[in-house]
Amino acid sequence: MAQKVFPGRYTAAPGRPVTVFLIGMRANRWWKLGTVMRVASAMPGMLRHLGENPEAGMLGCEGWFGRTTVLVxxxxxxxxxxxxxxDRDAPHLAPWRDFMRTVAGSGDVGVYHETYEVAPGGIEAVYNGMPxxxxxxxxxxxxxxxxxxxxxxxLRSSGAA
Incomplete structure (x- = not known):
């Protein structure tokens, strides 16, 4: 499905602090496809849950897939x-525990995450000819x-002095 492209320049206007979370995985031994797919298959359920439960606090995300995958x-x-x-009732804890019990330490699949708490004055964005x-x-x-x-x-308009 084609996305509408907005001609010209745009910026983001969060108007508040935002927490940016990068998470992903790397297929270190890509030939162990079953293990790689088992780890990767946990994310769609988490994203579906978060989309259906906005009170959980995720505002949105973008993802890129390959040998090294990242979701921002x-x-x-x-x-x-x-x-x-x-949350024991959310679809994260069980897959994480399974990963730690069965895959972590094997070297087959690596996982990572980074978390950034960004104040409005630390946010700057521009989009030119983008959806x-x-x-x-x-x-x-x-x-x-x-x-x-x-x-x-x-940056100044977002709250920086």
Missing amino acids: SYWESPEHLQRFAS LFGLARATGHVPVTAGLNTARQR
């Missing part, structure tokens, strides 16, 4: 993210207007 997600707060990760994407899709998509032409101006 935007969250209301680190507390929302941590609550989801430890809704990334932070703008997750929080707010606004045209670049006078006073938002440069990265410095966008």
Whole structure:
């Protein structure tokens, strides 16, 4: 399905702190396809759950798939993210425990995550000729207007001194 492309320049307008969470995996031994697919297959259920439960706090995400996979997600707060990760009723804890019990340490598949808590004054984004994407899709998509032409101006308008 084709996405609408917005001609011109746009920026994100979160208007609040955002927690950025990068998570992914790497198929270190890609020929162990069964193990790789078992680890990878946990993510769609988590994303479906988060999409159906906005109160969990995920605002949106973008993903890229290959030997090394990355999912960039935007969250209301680190507390929302941590609550989801430890929720016994959410679809994260069981796959994580399974990974730690059966795959971790084997070297077959690597997993990683990074978490960044970003204040409004530390956010700058620009999209030129793009469909809704990334932070703008997750929080707010606004045209670049006078006073938002440069990265410095966008940072200043988002709260930086």
